[in-house]
Ligand SMILES: NCCCCCC(=O)NO
Ligand SMILES: [Mg+2]
């Protein structure tokens with residue numbers, strides 16, 4: 001399986017993440033991508049390609065022009081206002097307030113985000129652009145005949161809405177790849193999010209559409225991020241009614257329970273009969289993940305990969321979460337190797 005990777009991911013080098021009332025070293029750190037890349041090479045998974053440049057066109061098929069423009073100048077605008085630290089949103093339109101775009105950078109940071117843990121600094125824009133290009137390059141490989149391709153995306157994307165960043169995400173790489181398939185004539189596309197967290201951005205982007213089926217397995221949002229979306233009664237709206245499926249699980253969920261949800265998801269995908277599949281692959285479902293509460297073991301990712309291959313679909317994997325850096329390489333590449341039949 002080919003892997004697409006951009007060294008530009010390392011342009012995102014924020015030093016802070018707001019967590020537990022402290023500014024900590026971010027969980028979403030450069031070593032995550034480097035560790036996965038090292039495992040890809042160690043396992044001779046396949047060629048590693050740098051992304052092509054697709055420009056902002058395919059990004060703006062998913063994200064609004066004003067949001068993209070905000071991200072492009074956010075850091076400069078923040079510096080221009082003499083702020084001493086990294087750009088962190090700290091104010092939002094609460095209930096009864098107005099959802100309009102303020103001029104001030106603090107107001108715009110709040111308008112275009114839904115959470116405060118995701119700092120922005122020099123290089124975040126370049127890394128986010130490269131990550132979207134990574135996903136689009138993997139999508140192109142599959143559209144040109146590869147059975148599957150691994151988009152080693154960093155920063156991740158599945159929390160990003162059309163005009164919201166958060167959860168370490170800026171551009172929704174999985175949604176951008178799904179929309180690219182649609183724009184190239186694939187009638188139906190399924191996005192399966194196996195990250196520990198709900199793919200709230202992906203859900204929101206396609207929520208009113210029947211051409212892209214969105215499914216996510218995740219920790220109960222009553223207990224974990226993103227807290228305000230991802231419940232099982234969210235099934236789509238309008239034309240999209242019935243084309244969103246959320247499967248939630250409690251703390252301590254092991255693979256043999258989680259995989260029952262996977263089977264439900266695979267059943268739904270079979271009914272939908274998509275022309276392509278995007279797997280939003282987070283491995284923060286791992287038993288030792290520092291911010292999550294499922295109990296999947298490394299060997300379970302081989303089983304997961306093998307099950308995904310049995311769907312028989314052209315498949316793009318977009319890297320999402322996973323924060324046990326010692327294990328992330330084995331766990332992520334196990335999915336690819338399971339997909340390719342490794343026992
Ligand atoms: N306290 C912020 C947690 C952000 C979750 C990031 C993630 O892994 N999403 O998949
Ligand atoms: Mg998920």
Ligand SMILES: [Zn+2]
Pocket residue numbers: 195196197282284320321322
């Ligand atoms: Zn996650």
